[in-house]
Amino acid sequence: MIIPSGVSEPCNPPLHWSTAPPPSNLVAKALNDPCFQRETPDLTGAKKNERFNSMDVKAQELDTSTRDTISPLPTSTTGMLPSNATFLLEDDDDRMTMKSRSEKKPRTPITLEAQTLSHGRRRLRSIFTSVAMVTVTIPLFAYIGFAFYLNGKSVDGYTKYDHFQSLSKRLATIFPILFAIVVGWSIRKFAAWNLERGMTLELIERLMGSQAVGMTIATQISIGVLNVPAIILLIIWILSPLGSQSSLELLSIRNKTTSTQFQMAYFNTDSTPGFTQPDKDIVALNTLFMYSLMSDNQKSNDPWGNVLIPDVKSNTVLTEKNTNFSSTIGIRLWPELIENSNYTLSENTSFPIESSYINLNCSKSLVSAEGVEFNSLDQDDIAPDVDNGTLSPNEFYGVPNPNGTFSFSISGFLPGEYGNVQQYVDDTTPHDPFTLLFQSKIPDGSVASLFCDLSTVYTTSNIYCSHNDCCVNSYAPSTLPHPNTNLTNLNFLAGFRSFTSHIMTASNAINGSSALELYLQSPLDAVFAGVDTADISTIFPEELSLPLQQVINTYWYGSYDPLAFMKSRLSVSNISSTGPNPTGQEIRDGMVFSAPQTSRSTTAVSISTVQVYTVRAWAATLFFLSTFMLFFAAIAGAYFSFVVKGPEVLSHVSSLIKDNRFMDSVGDSAIGGFERVRKYGANRVRMVDMETEGNVGYIALADGGNNLNMGGVVGWLREGRGYR
Numbered sequence: 062m063i064i065p066s067g068v069s070e071p072c073n074p075p076l077h078w079s080t081a082p083p084p085s086n087l088v089a090k091a092l093n094d095p096c097f098q099r100e101t102p103d104l105t106g107a108k109k110n111e112r113f114n115s116m117d118v119k120a121q122e123l124d125t126s127t128r129d130t131i132s133p134l135p136t137s138t139t140g141m142l143p144s145n146a147t148f149l150l151e152d153d154d155d156r157m158t159m160k161s162r163s164e165k166k167p168r169t170p171i172t173l174e175a176q177t178l179s180h181g182r183r184r185l186r187s188i189f190t191s192v193a194m195v196t197v198t199i200p201l202f203a204y205i206g207f208a209f210y211l212n213g214k215s216v217d218g219y220t221k222y223d224h225f226q227s228l229s230k231r232l233a234t235i236f237p238i239l240f241a242i243v244v245g246w247s248i249r250k251f252a253a254w255n256l257e258r259g260m261t262l263e264l265i266e267r268l269m270g271s272q273a274v275g276m277t278i279a280t281q282i283s284i285g286v287l288n289v290p291a292i293i294l295l296i297i298w299i300l301s302p303l304g305s306q307s308s309l310e311l312l313s314i315r316n317k318t319t320s321t322q323f324q325m326a327y328f329n330t331d332s333t334p335g336f337t338q339p340d341k342d343i344v345a346l347n348t349l350f351m352y353s354l355m356s357d358n359q360k361s362n363d364p365w366g367n368v369l370i371p372d373v374k375s376n377t378v379l380t381e382k383n384t385n386f387s388s389t390i391g392i393r394l395w396p397e398l399i400e401n402s403n404y405t406l407s408e409n410t411s412f413p414i415e416s417s418y419i420n421l422n423c424s425k426s427l428v429s430a431e432g433v434e435f436n437s438l439d440q441d442d443i444a445p446d447v448d449n450g451t452l453s454p455n456e457f458y459g460v461p462n463p464n465g466t467f468s469f470s471i472s473g474f475l476p477g478e479y480g481n482v483q484q485y486v487d488d489t490t491p492h493d494p495f496t497l498l499f500q501s502k503i504p505d506g507s508v509a510s511l512f513c514d515l516s517t518v519y520t521t522s523n524i525y526c527s528h529n530d531c532c533v534n535s536y537a538p539s540t541l542p543h544p545n546t547n548l549t550n551l552n553f554l555a556g557f558r559s560f561t562s563h564i565m566t567a568s569n570a571i572n573g574s575s576a577l578e579l580y581l582q583s584p585l586d587a588v589f590a591g592v593d594t595a596d597i598s599t600i601f602p603e604e605l606s607l608p609l610q611q612v613i614n615t616y617w618y619g620s621y622d623p624l625a626f627m628k629s630r631l632s633v634s635n636i637s638s639t640g641p642n643p644t645g646q647e648i649r650d651g652m653v654f655s656a657p658q659t660s661r662s663t664t665a666v667s668i669s670t671v672q673v674y675t676v677r678a679w680a681a682t683l684f685f686l687s688t689f690m691l692f693f694a695a696i697a698g699a700y701f702s703f704v705v706k707g708p709e710v711l712s713h714v715s716s717l718i719k720d721n722r723f724m725d726s727v728g729d730s731a732i733g734g735f736e737r738v739r740k741y742g743a744n745r746v747r748m749v750d751m752e753t754e755g756n757v758g759y760i761a762l763a764d765g766g767n768n769l770n771m772g773g774v775v776g777w778l779r780e781g782r783g784y785r
Contacts, residue, residue, distance in 0.1 A: 208681070249268075310677055349390065351568075466502040482549060491545070
């Protein structure tokens, strides 16, 4: 509308253009129009000049092409205007004031050049930022990958674990920061992309208010509506603290128990007796025997580590110090023949073994000047009588010991000079036990005679090993088929004769009593052989059963392979068919040895406990989800940063000055927030009341320089005042 100055006609109807109407957003008002005077507040002095100057600047900023669209006023109308009339163009909804401009100095207009949405420099920044966002997630995947690499591996020292824990502590601090940077950047790009396609104001506020965990929660509470976008944002951001804490719990150390089965070779007490073979190593056997008697062994192993088998008749509860054993030498194990010669038993290996031993039950003793007479096996050939069964059962047969102080004799024999009781497995004939007669000279020159019934005990013992230190932790009668227990390998003529001859030779002493007799008196007295004199006549027969049994079993079973028992070498004979492996060979010092035919095998179960690295499943799941969300956000943000065409305006306060008519920096709609900050960053802004006069004000951002007049029209915000 054009309102000429000095016209006194009524306000309606208004004057019209002679040609095309003016633009809808512009109004022309004459300086002296009485209608205008009625609409405008009474502005005086500096207030009016300041308001006029502001509107004048806006008029001068109009594009020239826009001015050209306004047609000249009709001649009749033009003639009615004063010569000094000035037109100001302003928005329809602005309150306009007019004054004479004939005396005012014109202000320098601000020229704004049209700008295009250039992506050159911005595209380079987007590429750099996107690559950086994606790159920071790669070490996180490497971190969890290294944890899974260590998973299940044994802990070789704690160096790797200490380094990993140190890294996890640092990562727990850095992770929330990385999450906030990457996810916050991606959300802003997503919001900008949606803004170009149209989105609700609520969603914009949710997205722009969700730049951190606390901000996200506070924003959803402030908006007050919990919908699907709000729940998704909460889930995304809750992964930040969860991922941080899960990095600390990702890797741990635990004890891992593994079970391995293998074949264990051990000495077979049911194999062919050593004294039925001509190639016995008597020197090694005597060494083994004497050392076993004289060693003060209070453990469950003999001096060479072989497993001692408990004596069934004298044990009720097995303990390390109070267990009575059937012999002073134990059962030889061959763990070195399992897989390779460097094998060692784990800390928890158990297996059953079958064994047997000669049992003595002494119930009668007597003392006489000459002792009990017996038939000499050196002079009488009783083999035919043994085979024919015509041997007298009421006599004893043995080898005399003219140079010694003790002797052995027996009440009878089984058919055959050489044999093994295992050949009687299927024999169902009842047999009475044979009686062993042991005689020893006592200090007064008389002879103490001890009568003991012989039998064989067959047991199944459960062996427990810890690092090659093995012992019997339980035992029970064997359930395998065995011969009559009243039969022993001492019941064969040639074997008994050889056995008694060699044991007397090994034990005889020039002076005093032998180590064997002193051992019967007390195991600790054996070391005084040749010095002290034993007197077994003062000991009850039942108490002599166990030590005499131990002496006999030590020399009898030691004869099978004394060097193998002392672990100085393995037998050079081939392994039996029941051995632990086809060859059973061990290479030692360039020589090849095999487990002896006296061995048998059993299935051992080795349970070992080692410390291993373990990945906690729940921590790995949370950390992977958090890291994957970080990676996905980086990829999504990179995509949105390339497809968004408009400038960055969201979350930038500087964007509020773009279309602000109260500021000189109006315009530049094609640049983003950061570019606007770089261009106008030095400008001061204030939030003020643009209309202090009257009951209703108007809040806006305005230039906030030191020369801002805070009196008159522009003023501070006040509590209790209404604002439109």
